[in-house]
Amino acid sequence: MADSAQKTELTQETTQAHVGHGQDAHVEINPMEISGQMVIWTWVLFAITLGALYKVAWKPILSALDKREEEIQKSIDNAEVLRQEMAELEAVKAKQLAESDEKSKKILEKARQGAHEQAHLIEEKARDEAAILTENAHREIETSQALAEDALRIKSAAWARKLAGKLIDENLDDEKNRALTDKLIAEL
Amino acid sequence: MHETADRAHYVNQWVMHHVTDSGEWHTPLWSLHLPDWVSNNGVMLIITSFFMIIGFGSFFRYQKGKAPRGWTNALEALAKFVRDDICIQYLGKKDGRKMAPLFLTFFFFILTANLMGLCPLFSTSTGNINVTFGLASITFFFMVFGALYVNGPVKFFKSFAPSGVPWPILILIMPLEMIGLVIKCAALTIRLFANMLAGHIVVFSLVGLLVSFGYAALPALAMALAINLMEVFIAFLQAYVFTLLSAMFIGQMYHPAH
Numbered sequence: 001m002a003d004s005a006q007k008t009e010l011t012q013e014t015t016q017a018h019v020g021h022g023q024d025a026h027v028e029i030n031p032m033e034i035s036g037q038m039v040i041w042t043w044v045l046f047a048i049t050l051g052a053l054y055k056v057a058w059k060p061i062l063s064a065l066d067k068r069e070e071e072i073q074k075s076i077d078n079a080e081v082l083r084q085e086m087a088e089l090e091a092v093k094a095k096q097l098a099e100s101d102e103k104s105k106k107i108l109e110k111a112r113q114g115a116h117e118q119a120h121l122i123e124e125k126a127r128d129e130a131a132i133l134t135e136n137a138h139r140e141i142e143t144s145q146a147l148a149e150d151a152l153r154i155k156s157a158a159w160a161r162k163l164a165g166k167l168i169d170e171n172l173d174d175e176k177n178r179a180l181t182d183k184l185i186a187e188l
Numbered sequence: 189m190h191e192t193a194d195r196a197h198y199v200n201q202w203v204m205h206h207v208t209d210s211g212e213w214h215t216p217l218w219s220l221h222l223p224d225w226v227s228n229n230g231v232m233l234i235i236t237s238f239f240m241i242i243g244f245g246s247f248f249r250y251q252k253g254k255a256p257r258g259w260t261n262a263l264e265a266l267a268k269f270v271r272d273d274i275c276i277q278y279l280g281k282k283d284g285r286k287m288a289p290l291f292l293t294f295f296f297f298i299l300t301a302n303l304m305g306l307c308p309l310f311s312t313s314t315g316n317i318n319v320t321f322g323l324a325s326i327t328f329f330f331m332v333f334g335a336l337y338v339n340g341p342v343k344f345f346k347s348f349a350p351s352g353v354p355w356p357i358l359i360l361i362m363p364l365e366m367i368g369l370v371i372k373c374a375a376l377t378i379r380l381f382a383n384m385l386a387g388h389i390v391v392f393s394l395v396g397l398l399v400s401f402g403y404a405a406l407p408a409l410a411m412a413l414a415i416n417l418m419e420v421f422i423a424f425l426q427a428y429v430f431t432l433l434s435a436m437f438i439g440q441m442y443h444p445a446h
Contacts, residue, residue, distance in 0.1 A: 031208045031385055035318045038209065041230045042322025049237045050293040057244035058289040061267045064256070 159184075192400065199396035207388045209316050215309045232313035236301045244296075270295050274432050278439035283338070287438070290330070295431040298323065302384060302423030306416060314426070315384040317377065324376035327434040331369060335441035347444030372437050376430060383426050387419045 163184050209229040213220040222231060247259035256264050267288075275291050276284035298314055305312025313319050336344045348365040349358050394412035397405035 031204070031315070032317055033209070035209070035227070037225070038227060038230060038316060038318035039322040039325070041226070041233055042319045043326070045233045045237045046293065046297060046323065046326060049240055049297055050290065052237075052241045053244055053293055053296075054289045056241060057248050057263070058267070058292055061248060061264055062271065062285075062288060065264060065268055065271070 195400045199393070199399050202399070203389055203392040203396055206311070206392055207315055207385055209318075217309070228311055229313040229316040229319060232301065232304060232311055233319065235310070236297065236304055236313065239304070240296060240300050266295075267292055270431065274435045278432075278435040279442060280439070283439075283442055284435075287330075287435075290326075291431050291435055294323065294326075294434060295427050298380065298430050299423060299427035302427060303420070305384065305388065306419055306423065312384050312388055314380055315388055317381045320381040321377045323380070323430070324373040324434075327376060327437060328369070328373040330434075330438045331373070331441045334438060338442050339444070343444070344441075347441060369441075372433075376433055376437075379433075380426055380430050383422060387415070387422055391415050391419065 163181075209227045211222050211224070211227055213222060213228050213231055222228065226234075244263070247263055249260050255261075270292050271284065271288040274295075275288045278284070279287055301314045301319070302312065304310040305315060335347070339347070348362045350361065350365075353361060391412050394408045394415065397408040
């Protein structure tokens, strides 16, 4: 019994000396103790902090964030507008390229057709010229032939005269004369 | 044997003393008897508030046309995270933007109070159930009066009745939904309080092992240090969880169809 009392005393002394900083060791320490005063302190201090920080920090921070977001959004929108403009320009460029391609094809086709026509004309002209030349050549040949025939006729006549002269000189009979004449004509 | 029991009792008293609110502020440097109208955790809340207002006011330096740097950049990144990923996510664009200051204050207020508890000389005010109840009751206020203001009384009460449920079941469900409103806030209160209190109890208990077992318990000190580092992460996590759940609960009341 005495031991127990001594122990309790020792515990109380130790606790009072080292733990409680003068606090009574018998006082029940309850971390779940309800204190209306503390709740009110929390509300008041939270409200003061909220009000002060709204003015000092949250308002400038949030408006800076909003401003930056707006700027970023603006940049994104601008980029989108530029992208659309670029797309439109690209479409116009593609259209113009297609048109110029079409045009160049048409020009080429036209040039090809022109060249064909030109070639055809040149060919026809050449053919006509060739025909004229051939005709001229024919005409020349005919003329030359006629001239040659005339010359031959003249020569033949001369030879005939010469032949006749010879025939007369030789004075041959009819049979012999005919054979000679045939031979001479054959030679001609 | 008795001596060990005494030491254990002493450690228990010491741990509980350090994690419970009192009318005194003891540090190795000073010992203050606080007036009746404010307790140790109340002082911690005042300091939290003071740190935040002074700190945020001096950290934030917005220069027009220039990219933010240093603390301003970090603060903006966190503010953007809270606004976009918590407020707008659960409250919609309009209400989320409007209520962002409240949730930013929730997040940073709890975070600062949590971190302060890890620093020497200070104690954890968020390990006090009255503080966490005070914060959760703000969420409750917006869940009830905010929703009444936004939706009107008819829509507010309709939000307790899920669509497509037959009326006999509604008689059961509606009171449950109303009780759920209070339970959600109670869960907010207990979650933050229990997490912060438990973390500190563990750290102090590990340090207390040194008192009970002497140098044999020296490895416990390394463990206490490791847990203290983890407490830094938990400080952020609990601030995030409280803010997120508050936004979620308020969002559910503001937009009951979602």
